[in-house]
Amino acid sequence: MPEGLRERKKQRTREQIVEAAMRLFAERGYHATTIADIATAADVAPRTFFSYFPSKEAVVFHNVDRDLDALASALRDRPPGETAYDALRRWIDAMFDEWIAEEDEALLRKRLCREDEGLANFQGGVFARIQELLLEAIAQDLGEPPDALRPRLVAAATMAALTAIEGTFDDKAAQRTPAGKGEVLAVLDDAMLFLRGGIDALQDR
Amino acid sequence: MPEGLRERKKQRTREQIVEAAMRLFAERGYHATTIADIATAADVAPRTFFSYFPSKEAVVFHNVDRDLDALASALRDRPPGETAYDALRRWIDAMFDEWIAEEDEALLRKRLCREDEGLANFQGGVFARIQELLLEAIAQDLGEPPDALRPRLVAAATMAALTAIEGTFDDKAAQRTPAGKGEVLAVLDDAMLFLRGGIDALQDR
DNA sequence: GTGCGTTTTTGCAATAGCTGCATGTTTGCG
DNA sequence: CGCAAACATGCAGCTATTGCAAAAACGCAC
Numbered sequence: 405m406p407e408g409l410r411e412r413k414k415q416r417t418r419e420q421i422v423e424a425a426m427r428l429f430a431e432r433g434y435h436a437t438t439i440a441d442i443a444t445a446a447d448v449a450p451r452t453f454f455s456y457f458p459s460k461e462a463v464v465f466h467n468v469d470r471d472l473d474a475l476a477s478a479l480r481d482r483p484p485g486e487t488a489y490d491a492l493r494r495w496i497d498a499m500f501d502e503w504i505a506e507e508d509e510a511l512l513r514k515r516l517c518r519e520d521e522g523l524a525n526f527q528g529g530v531f532a533r534i535q536e537l538l539l540e541a542i543a544q545d546l547g548e549p550p551d552a553l554r555p556r557l558v559a560a561a562t563m564a565a566l567t568a569i570e571g572t573f574d575d576k577a578a579q580r581t582p583a584g585k586g587e588v589l590a591v592l593d594d595a596m597l598f599l600r601g602g603i604d605a606l607q608d609r
Numbered sequence: 610m611p612e613g614l615r616e617r618k619k620q621r622t623r624e625q626i627v628e629a630a631m632r633l634f635a636e637r638g639y640h641a642t643t644i645a646d647i648a649t650a651a652d653v654a655p656r657t658f659f660s661y662f663p664s665k666e667a668v669v670f671h672n673v674d675r676d677l678d679a680l681a682s683a684l685r686d687r688p689p690g691e692t693a694y695d696a697l698r699r700w701i702d703a704m705f706d707e708w709i710a711e712e713d714e715a716l717l718r719k720r721l722c723r724e725d726e727g728l729a730n731f732q733g734g735v736f737a738r739i740q741e742l743l744l745e746a747i748a749q750d751l752g753e754p755p756d757a758l759r760p761r762l763v764a765a766a767t768m769a770a771l772t773a774i775e776g777t778f779d780d781k782a783a784q785r786t787p788a789g790k791g792e793v794l795a796v797l798d799d800a801m802l803f804l805r806g807g808i809d810a811l812q813d814r
Numbered sequence: 815g816t817g818c819g820t821t822t823t824t825g826c827a828a829t830a831g832c833t834g835c836a837t838g839t840t841t842g843c844g
Numbered sequence: 845c846g847c848a849a850a851c852a853t854g855c856a857g858c859t860a861t862t863g864c865a866a867a868a869a870c871g872c873a874c
Binding site: 521522524525526528529531532551553554556557559560561563564565567568571591594595597598599600601602603604605606 | 726727729730731733734736737756758759761762764765766768769770772773776796799800802803804805806807808809810811
């Protein structure tokens with residue numbers, strides 16, 4: 405389905421904005437780049453920027469909604485019997501190639517977050533959303549309410565594993581070695597080993 | 610030591626600003642309250658606001674720097690042999706009375722964070738700073754680098770315990786029961802039990 | 815391919831957070 | 845009292861963000 409010229413054009417405009425923004429951010433830095441600059445470079449009116457993104461920050465994280473939706477449905481639609489852990493693993497497995505392809509952008513994003521505290525906080529908000537998704541699912545798995553201690557501990561630690569995985573990518577990037585899906589999933593598996601131990605310890609208290 | 614008139618006056622101005630801001634936030638909401646409003650209510654020039662707080666968000670979290678510094682030194686100055694966990698426990702113990710006294714404000718803060726996403730992200734940044742402090746100390750305890758998996762898992766889960774403790778306060782507030790220091794520390798102890806189990810599990814892998 | 819209803823883009827104006835700078839005030843001290 | 849440092853203020857300016865209404869682009873019907 406060709407989706408109509410309209411949709412395609414909108415998509416293209418969106419990409420132009422993203423590319424222009426990211427290029428300028430990379431060249432001049434986040435703060436030094438203004439919405440007007442981006443609009444000019446993307447050949448749209450400044451006002452138009454805001455019909456594509458709700459804020460300057462949102463451009464930097466333009467692709468997280470997609471990823472988040474994928475995680476949400478992976479968790480939501482998991483067959484009964486499949487744990488949140490399994491679903492998470494599947495999600496990472498599915499995302500992996502994308503992540504590799506977008507590695508440069510991820511590095512830039514990280515640099516920008518170091519540069520601008522507001523951006524870093526925004527990213528924190530994204531992580532928080534992920535953690536909430538995980539928390540829901542994990543609470544179900546454990547058969548406890550989401551605000552109980554154990555689900556919280558598990559969700560937080562799982563989140564930590566995810567950021568550790570991010571770190572793995574960075575390391576690999578630093579040594580110009582491609583990150584392997586295996587080592588990434590191994591991090592997650594280690595984390596799960598840890599969690600199992602913790603859960604058990606708290607179980608027979 | 611009277612600290613001089615200057616210091617006292619500055620302190621008083623600061624308090625005026627905080628009180629005015631919090632009152633207005635509570636009455637009209639965060640977004641609907643402008644810096645100009647706050648300045649007027651606090652009897653200072655709008656420009657003056659920014660020599661006391663770097664941003665509107667910062668007023669809402671006016672007391673966290675104090676708490677964070679206390680935690681930082683509790684961790685830094687802990688006698689050799691005392692674990693990060695012990696130091697954290699001591700910190701909570703020391704903070705407890707303050708927290709009880711500031712409970713209303715904490716509730717308001719929470720409400721405001723629900724109302725404004727930017728504020729929520731700001732709070733996320735605060736939590737991130739706490740977690741970093743913990744991570745450093747925990748990594749030392751475990752004898753591993755701060756970016757290794759285990760310290761990260763432990764720090765994140767510890768952080769989760771702290772937010773769970775926050776939840777405890779809220780629950781108590783909801784039932785108009787004063788939160789007891791005992792139950793609060795019990796949450797932390799449970800979390801540590803959990804972590805011990807996790808650490809061991811990952812140890813003899 | 816012309817006309818028309820719908821969707822998008824744009825321009826304009828206004829608000830609000832935040833910052834630099836220059837100037838007037840207040841305070842601490844000799 | 846008189847001066848230097850610290851503080852408060854006023855002002856101008858920049859940028860993000862939003863509402864609103866006019867203009868342009870699109871897609872479909874005829």
